[in-house]
Amino acid sequence: MKIIDISILRHQQPFPAAVGPEHVTLDLLTIATDEGIQGHTFAGGPGEDIASVLLDVVRPMLIGLDPLDIGRVWAMTGRRGLPATVRGAVDVALWDIAGKAAGLPVHRLIGTVRDHAPAYIATWVHRDIPTYVDEALAYREMGFTAHKLHPLTQLRHFDGKQVPVTDDIDLCAQVRAAVGDRHVLALDAAWAYDYPEAVQVGLAIEELGYAWYEDPLAADDLYGYIRLKQQLSIPLMATEVTQGGLTALAPWVVERATDFLRGDVVLKGGITGMVKIAHLAEAFHLPCEIHDAYNSLNNLAGLNVMMAIANCQWFEILAPHAPGSYDIDALSYGLVEPITIDPTGNVHAPTRPGLGIDIDWELLRASGELLG
Ligand SMILES: [Mg+2]
Incomplete structure (x- = not known):
């Protein structure tokens, strides 16, 4: 051929x-x-x-x-x-x-390890806390067992507003109070904080029982992450957008600057690149969490990787939606049928040839x- x-x-x-x-x-x-x-x-x-x-x-x-x-x-x-x-x-x-x-579906060629996994909703950015709370409850009602916030300080980026970090702490507390203690929650600060803010929020969400704390500091601030990890017990997740792919991740592992490796097929060299990164993490008994890949075909590619590696716990669904319309349509936009999510919030492996x-x-x- x-x-x-x-x-x-x-x-x-x-x-x-x-x-x-x-x-x-x-x-x-x-x-x-x-x-x-x-x-x-x-x-x-x-x-x-x-x-x-x-x-x-x-x-x-x-x-x-x-x-x-x-x-x-x-x-x-x-x-x-x-x-x-x-x-x-x-x-x-x-x-x-x-x-x-x-x-065959791609995961079969890599070496399938499972046919389904739990999915979580990653929110888009909103302008007030009640909108986040309503959203968390709506997706819980749809069967999802985990939820990740892209918090109010993201408006520093989108609106140019000076949003205080205490707004994020209030948000995390109110969402926790609404969904209860058993719902898995995570915070993705998307590189918005300086070091003191990162410590302040990290200590707060530790108390609130959040499962992980994602990208609080600038993406290349390896030494900041090392310092921050020494202050916190909540698992820290970095490396989503680090430049340089596989080989750039070695110092993050060796310096113990993150509790996970992270990436997607778009930024980290495709399916081949993500499989290599997952295996690098596996060698150090680290999880490798695969990032929502911005669009449907790359989400499918990430799903195929996930079905062929054992050290990724969650399938991420970034869920931008029209106000009040709680769907996951963005996950599968441009496909003839959606990626399969069942009523208990699990994603299922593709069964048809190629991406599937x-x-x-x-x-x-x-x-x-x-x-x-
Ligand atoms: Mg992220």
Whole structure:
């Protein structure tokens, strides 16, 4: 089998939440082969446009290669000068081809370890505490057993507002009071705090029985995380967006700067990159929590990884939704059917070949623009 072409279909996905953009650009990458099998994913990180690099630089590199030489291509796309997300996009599309060629879902090719896992809701950002409380109760009612907050201080980023860190502590306390002690809660501060704020919030959510404390400090502040971990007993989760992929994570493990490794197929080198990171974590008896990957096809890719590694506990569902409409539609936007979540809040492994769920071509082509 040989790669014969690469193309990109650009589509604008409506973004339903009250905070944030009106649309998110989805660049559907297609890698075509001479045997008629095509591999797909959505290319690029959030807000990042890698279409011209893929079409002008990567297309000539890949045409004529065997798409099953995934490791070879992974090495080629890690070369100096290419954005890291190029490697992730090409890798996911090649695994999709490999699964389709084998007639198996991708997790079967890696080595399946389970067929379902618990999922949690990760909130989008809201402007007041009652909205977060209503939301937590609504998703609990739908069967989810765990819930993660992206708190009010995120409005520093979205609205340019000076939100005091005590607002986040109030939020965490009120959500805990509403959902009760047995619901799993976590806080993802998304790099918003300085060191004193991070200590203050961490001590508060420890008391509130939160399960983990994610990304309080700047993403590259390895020494800050080491200091913070010495102040807190709550597990600290870092490395979601660290630059440099697999090899950049070695110091985080060796310096004991995080209690988890973390990443997604988009930023961390695709399915191949995430499997390598999970195995690195496994060698140190660390969990590797897979991050919601910004869009449906990459969420499916992450799900396939999760079904083939033992050291990831939770499937993350980032749930931006229209005010009052508590859905998880963003998880599967652009697929012909949703990723399966059962009434007890478990996600189930894909069973069909490749990434495992077909693309809704009608939807994507409706406002789609073919690039290059
Ligand atoms: Mg996060």
